[in-house]
Amino acid sequence: MMNLGVWQLHRLNGKREFNALVTERSGRPLSELETIGIPAEPAAAEWLRVSVDGTYDLSRAVRVVNRSQDGTAGYNEVVPLRTDALGWVIVNRGFVPLSGADPTPPATGRTDVVGYLRLSQKRGTLGAVDSTDTANEDFQRFDIPLIARRLDGPVFPMWLQLLEESPSTNAPWPDPVPFPELDEGPHLSYAFQWFFFSAVAAVAWVVVVRRKWRAGAVSADPTPA
Numbered sequence: 642m643m644n645l646g647v648w649q650l651h652r653l654n655g656k657r658e659f660n661a662l663v664t665e666r667s668g669r670p671l672s673e674l675e676t677i678g679i680p681a682e683p684a685a686a687e688w689l690r691v692s693v694d695g696t697y698d699l700s701r702a703v704r705v706v707n708r709s710q711d712g713t714a715g716y717n718e719v720v721p722l723r724t725d726a727l728g729w730v731i732v733n734r735g736f737v738p739l740s741g742a743d744p745t746p747p748a749t750g751r752t753d754v755v756g757y758l759r760l761s762q763k764r765g766t767l768g769a770v771d772s773t774d775t776a777n778e779d780f781q782r783f784d785i786p787l788i789a790r791r792l793d794g795p796v797f798p799m800w801l802q803l804l805e806e807s808p809s810t811n812a813p814w815p816d817p818v819p820f821p822e823l824d825e826g827p828h829l830s831y832a833f834q835w836f837f838f839s840a841v842a843a844v845a846w847v848v849v850v851r852r853k854w855r856a857g858a859v860s861a862d863p864t865p866a
Contacts, residue, residue: 642835642836642838642839642842643835643836643839645835646831646832646833646834646835646836646839647832649828649829649831649832649835650828650829650832652826652828653825653826653828653829653832656825656826656828657825660823660824660825662688663688663821663823664823666687666688666689667688667689667690667757667820669689669690671690671691671692671755672689672690672691672692673691673692673693674691674692674693674724674727674730674758674797674801675693675724675726675727677689677691678727679727679797679798680798680799683758683760683761683798683799684760686758686799687757687758687759687760687799688757688758688759689757689758690755690756690757690804691755691756691757691758691801692753692754692755693722693724693727693730693753693754693801694724694751694752694753694754695722695723695724695725695730695751695752695754696722696723696750696751696752697720697721697722697723697732697746697747697749697752698720698721698722698723699720699746699747701720701721701791701792702718702719702720702721702778703719703777703778703779703780703788703791704716704717704718704719704778704779704780705717705719705733705780705781705782705783706779706780706781707769707781708736710736710738710816710818710819713738713739713740714738714739715736715737715738715739715740716736716737716739716779717733717734717735717736717737717815717818718733718734718735718737718744718815719731719732719733719734719780719783719788719800720732720734720747721788721791721792721796722752722754722801727795727797728794728795728796728797729789729792729794729795729796729797730754730796730797730800730801731783731785731788731789731796731797731800731801732754732756732800732801732803733756733759733783733800733801733802733803733818734747734803734806734815734817735803735814735815735816735817735818736814736815736816736817736818737814737815737816738814742813742814743814744812744814744815745810745812745813745814745815746810747806747810748806748808748809748810752806752807752808753806753807754801754803754805754806755803755804755805755806756801756802756803756804756805757801757802757804758799758800758801758802759783759799759800759801759802760799761783761784761785761786761798761799761800762782762783762784763782763784764781764782764784768781768782769781771784771787773787773790775790775791777791783800785797785798785799785800802817802818803817803818804817805817
């Protein structure tokens with residue numbers, strides 16, 4: 642139980658570091674993606690707010706499935722944006738519920754997109770396996786190299802989490818994915834709980850041992866004749 646309490650404190654520290662990183666990077670001035678270029682270390686560019694212009698290609702749109710938003714099941718609509726200088730940029734236009742709603746296609750022609758840079762995702766040890774068929778349109782995660790198999794030419798190594806696009810469709814779906822909640826979660830209270838349980842167990846152990854010792858001492862006394 643002590644180890645579980647320490648583990649919760651480690652998780653709290655990790656959450657605080659994540660919050661500080663996201664707050665700092667997302668608060669920087671808006672930059673043009675073409676100016677930033679392809680980052681040597683993508684992890685150092687995640688959560689930067691950038692703008693890029695290009696043309697959406699709906700014929701190559703895909704879905705990242707098994708997503709939820711506000712307690713509703715659905716998927717993320719992902720559309721590649723063809724740019725002049727950076728090739729294809731994968732844009733997550735947002736969440737679409739499974740309740741029969743259809744995403745509104747983006748405006749045709751040149752579109753200005755503003756969003757957060759996000760890292761390509763990899764399958765974990767127990768994660769669902771995506772098809773490598775180039776005709777596949779449903780993916781479990783934002784795996785840029787895998788999605789890029791559907792596209793011709795260079796693909797930017799990170800994807801863009803849409804904030805706004807101009808011209809805007811002003812449609813309800815897709816709904817942009819919300820910014821992550823930058824709270825500390827319940828880790829500190831969980832840590833206190835585990836430490837409290839540990840203290841209770843230690844005190845209970847001492848009480849039980851003392852009672853057993855006293856009972857043993859009494860039974861060892863000689864009985865008067």
